[in-house]
Amino acid sequence: MDIRREPKSKKKRWLYVAGGIVAVIVITVALGRLGPAAPGVDRSTVWTDSVSRGEMVRSVRGPGTLVSEQIRWVTALTAGRVERILKEPGAEVDSSTVLLVLNNPDVEIQALEAQRQHTAEEARLTDLRTRLENQRLAQEALVATVYAQHQEAQRTVVNNEELYDKGLISDFELKNSRDRAEELAIRVDLERRRLDVMNEAVESQIGAQKAQVERLRSIAEYRRNLVESMEVGAGVDGVLADLPLENGQWVISGEVLARVVQPGRLKAELRIPETQARDVAIGQVALIDTRNDTIPGRVVRIDPAVQAGAVLVDVRLEGPLPKEARPDLSIDGTIEIERLSDVLYVGRPAYGQANSLVGLFKVIENGDAAIRVTVRLGRSSVNTIEIVEGLEVGDEVILSDMSAYDQYDRVRLR
The missing domain is CATH 2.40.30.170 (Efflux pump adaptor protein, beta barrel domain)
Structure with missing residues (x-):
């Protein structure tokens, strides 16, 4: 005959499952609290x-x-084309060393024209001085002539007064001689004053012409210096540090040509x-x-x-x-x-x-x-x-x- 078996209790199984779940949760929380591992x-x-x-x-x-504490920038005083480069960077130079040569025919023509104008004004000054001197000498001669005539008229008056006292000449003739002497005295004063004015005018005219000559002389010297500046010098003792130019290159006034240190x-x-x-x-x-x-x-x-x-x-x-x-x-x-x-x-x-x-x-x-x-x-x-x-x-x-x-x-x- 069949024997009826009692079913196994599931209580213990559920306890094992619950315990496992709790263990997993505890381990997970613990690992979360640990943080990442130190690298x-x-x-x-x-x-x-x-x-x-x-x-x-x-x-x-x-x-x-x-x-360098002292740097000299060499610049162009006038425009021109680089004709020759005589020194290269690194060369030792002194104040008179020529670094390069520029060429500009227009600058040379302007210098010649300025010199011509200066020479012409000097000639005008010489001519003016000669002319004014002749005029002054002529006026001095005129003053001397009038003065001599005045002296002669005064002697005539003295002689006519003696003759009038003796009754040898009329009163009319005596007055005429006196008027003549007074006239010449006034002329002497006027001519002397004219001579003074002429002397003052001579000085002012000569001075004005000298100023014009000096002005043109300065212009001619400036133009001549421009021509001379086309032979570009170092200007100081030192070492040529830089010269960024090539033959045939055109440079303008004020452009840096070289650097000397x-x-x-x-x-x-x-x-x-x-x-x-x-x-x-x-x-x-x-x-x-x-x-x-x-x-x-x-x-x-x-x-x-x-x-x-x-x-x-x-x-x-x-x-x-x-x-x-x-x-x-x-x-x-x-x-x-x-x-x-x-x-x-x-x-x-x-x-x-x-x-x-x-x-x-x-x-x-x-x-x-x-x-x-x-x-x-x-x-x-x-x-x-x-x-x-x-x-x-x-x-x-x-x-x-x-x-x-x-x-x-x-x-x-x-």
Whole structure:
């Protein structure tokens, strides 16, 4: 006969299922709370530095060039065509050295015309002086003649008065002689006054003609100088730095023909980034790096304008110049801003700016890991930056760019 079996209880099964579900939920929550695993970073690829306390030198750095303190720009005084180039850049020149020769027939013709006009006016001056002198001499002769006639008339009056007293001549004849003497006295005065006026006129006319001659002489000299200027000279002792011309090229008046520098007197022109130039001041100490040597200097001028994101700073060189120093040599310059005593500082991180709050990875566990810490930065220099808070002396931090790990607060160093 069949035996009826009792059905198995499902209660235990449901307990197992519920327990499994709870276990899965607990594990999932726990893993969610753990966060992402710390990534690994090759220690040889990062740059680290330790926090120090002591004196920190604030400085700014910028590229630049060596330039001559005295530069002579040779310009054309007149238009012309380049006939011959006698010197090439790099040649040593003195004040009398001819660099090139220009040619312009029009300038030579103008010089000859100006000389002709000057010569003609000088001839007119000579003719005027001769003519006026003859007129003056003729007037002096007339004054002498009238004066002699006046003297003779006075003697006649004296003689007629004696004859009138003796009754030998009439009263009419005596009065006529007296009138004649008075007339000649007036004529003598008039002719003398005319002579004075003539003398004054001679001086004014000669002076006016001399001024005209002098004016034309200046014009002729100017035209002659233009002709002479077509033999272009250096003007100063130095080195010919640039002569950007070719034979046959036409140049206009005022165009730059050449540049002459004095290599023994150089200064440094540094281009300091505008964000760092606000602390630069005249008189600050500078150090110029020529790649092979260094030259001490001092800031002497700061350009008030910003060009291409940089401020031009002139540095006077105070030390002996190395052999490689020459105009247009590329250099790097460092300007000392100030010295800060007893401050915390570290090497400047790749992404840290002065007076900002940044996150830096501090090395822990004997160099096996690094954790992100918040650090407040202070004043900065070229290679170092002040630590205001967030780090202590001896802390080692990563200065390399760690932006690829911004989502992590911890990294492993291997």
